[in-house]
Amino acid sequence: DQQVKQNSPSLSVQEGRISILNCDYTNSMFDYFLWYKKYPAEGPTFLISISSIKDKNEDGRFTVFLNKSAKHLSLHIVPSQPGDSAVYFCAASARGGTSYGKLTFGQGTILTVHP
Amino acid sequence: DAGVIQSPRHEVTEMGQEVTLRCKPISGHDYLFWYRQTMMRGLELLIYFNNNVPIDDSGMPEDRFSAKMPNASFSTLKIQPSEPRDSAVYFCASSEQGARNQPQHFGDGTRLSIL
Numbered sequence: 001d002q003q004v005k006q007n008s009p010s011l012s013v014q015e016g017r018i019s020i021l022n023c024d025y026t027n028s029m030f031d032y033f034l035w036y037k038k039y040p041a042e043g044p045t046f047l048i049s050i051s052s053i054k055d056k057n058e059d060g061r062f063t064v065f066l067n068k069s070a071k072h073l074s075l076h077i078v079p080s081q082p083g084d085s086a087v088y089f090c091a092a093s094a095r096g097g098t099s100y101g102k103l104t105f106g107q108g109t110i111l112t113v114h115p
Numbered sequence: 116d117a118g119v120i121q122s123p124r125h126e127v128t129e130m131g132q133e134v135t136l137r138c139k140p141i142s143g144h145d146y147l148f149w150y151r152q153t154m155m156r157g158l159e160l161l162i163y164f165n166n167n168v169p170i171d172d173s174g175m176p177e178d179r180f181s182a183k184m185p186n187a188s189f190s191t192l193k194i195q196p197s198e199p200r201d202s203a204v205y206f207c208a209s210s211e212q213g214a215r216n217q218p219q220h221f222g223d224g225t226r227l228s229i230l
Contacts, residue, residue, distance in 0.1 A: 034218060036221075041223065041224075042223050042224075043119070043206050043208070043221030043222050043223045043224055044158070044206070044221045045221070046218035046219070046220070049218065089158060101146050101163065101165075101210065101217075102160060102163060102171060103148075103160065103219065104160070105157060105158040105159070106157070107157040108157060108158070
């Protein structure tokens with residue numbers, strides 16, 4: 001039972017254009033969402049997060065949008081740069097009990113930005 | 116400030132042998148997480164600790180796996196006996212108290228190959 005899904009295994013975009021990575025979730029208890037970026041042979045690094053009380057959070061070139069009714073979130077990168085080429089993971093956290101601080105990850109999307 | 120440190124970075128061993136993975140979390144972080152990444156299952160949480168106490172070990176695949184955190188600066192994940200299907204990248208992560216909305220910081224992982 002995959003509670004966090006990233007249905008696109010890969011995405012290829014041209015440098016300078018927008019990259020849009022998508023994520024869907026099924027657990028209605030999830031109320032905090034994060035995006036992590038991972039380079040080969042390294043651990044994931046935190047990129048940006050959003051609480052369910054918001055529908056948008058922006059940090060420089062990165063913006064995360066949350067649509068609670070659709071249980072969908074997306075990460076926009078504008079403009080995309082070759083250094084953004086990495087695997088992007090969507091993650092979600094639920095409130096309460098042993099779920100405190102626990103993250104459920106999606107399968108990841110490989111982003112390739114071409115010069 | 117040093118990040119999460121994992122050792123070894125690579126481990127190759129034969130089926131049936133005991134494997135011990137080590138993790139040093141970021142100083143001051145009260146939460147420690149062990150994850151496993153495989154092609155089939157993605158990044159999945161195995162167990163996490165709060166103040167050295169195991170909180171949720173529901174992700175531990177079977178009794179061959181065990182994890183300990185004897186003090187705030189050290190944790191181990193042990194597999195005994197190891198099997199080829201345990202081959203994966205194992206990540207350790209830590210986060211601050213109130214980890215609910217604090218990003219987790221990951222180590223660079225241990226790539227484990229069981230022959």
